[in-house]
Amino acid sequence: MTRAPRLPPAARAILGGDRRALARVISQVEDRDPAAVAVSRALYPRTGKVPVIGITGPLGVGKSSLINLLVGRLRELDLTVGIVAVDPTSPYSGGSVLGDRIRFERRSDDAGVFFRSMASRGEVGGLAAATREVCRLLEAGGFNVILLETVGSGQVDLAVRDVATTSVVVLVPHLGDEVQTLKAGLFEIADVFCVNKSDLPGADHARRDLVELAGLGSGRAGWTPRVVLTSTTQPSGIAELWEAIEAHERFLDSSGGRSAEERRRLTAEIVELARERVGRQFAERLEREPELRRLLEEVVARRVDPRTAADRLVPGPAR
């Protein structure tokens, strides 16, 4: 008979619903404190089952307001919710993140809701891996649904696809140039389009545009993105937004896409972690090892080009 390996105390505390332990380990993950590694490792086999919903879109479209109402809806459905807000610049420094914290703190007496904001500290690399780890910790802490807010700024939203099971792209009426941006990037990641601020004029027009755009794409693996209108100031569409998200989650199960997507995301995570480590090792070696330092000097002197030098570090077919 095999015994389950003993869990580190912090992992046991998290599984037992200890929110302070959860908060502490999340901080360690953010700080890349090696203390978190054993905890994450021990909890990993118990994760990967809850939906992670990415809520992304340009600045100020109402992502936090939507999350606030979605949380209310999920609590009505008796689901517990972990929320991660990824701030691409700096957290706790005023602005909307601080505002979000204050808003969410009103729910701080509700043990079914846990809010956390994370800093990317200007580096996109590593962010997806850290965010995934935090989502897994929240899952281990017993939350049924994870909501992930990221500001749409190119690379960060693309990273959302490496974390979320369903990605919601939030927009507002009068898309204009945004539709162009969508074609370039956000469009590829959307499982659900949410036209928020539908209390403002132009919402129906925006919906028509998006439905048309959504129909144009081949749809990822047979899914045509849903388009939902919402307003948080004159609350409407929130139940529909959750239904659209659930429909996509059900689609993942019925189409077999869930495991394929998880496999893709985990591949991205492993590659990201390995790339980070290998990159650091090579940078150190180029400084330290005499032979590699000479190679670097050759590149600096323009006698060897960077690609040839990289080929010597990592032999392989040129691409």
Ligand SMILES: Nc1nc2c(ncn2[C@@H]2O[C@H](COP(=O)(O)OP(=O)(O)OP(=O)(O)O)[C@@H](O)[C@H]2O)c(=O)[nH]1
């Ligand atoms: N008219 C209208 N205004 C809204 C609606 N939802 C949000 N707002 C307003 O839009 C502003 C931004 O809302 P947030 O929820 O902070 O938006 P956000 O996308 O989280 O913003 P960032 O995190 O800064 O990108 C606030 O002033 C909200 O009151 C809506 O449905 N209708």
Ligand SMILES: [Mg+2]
């Ligand atoms: Mg926000």
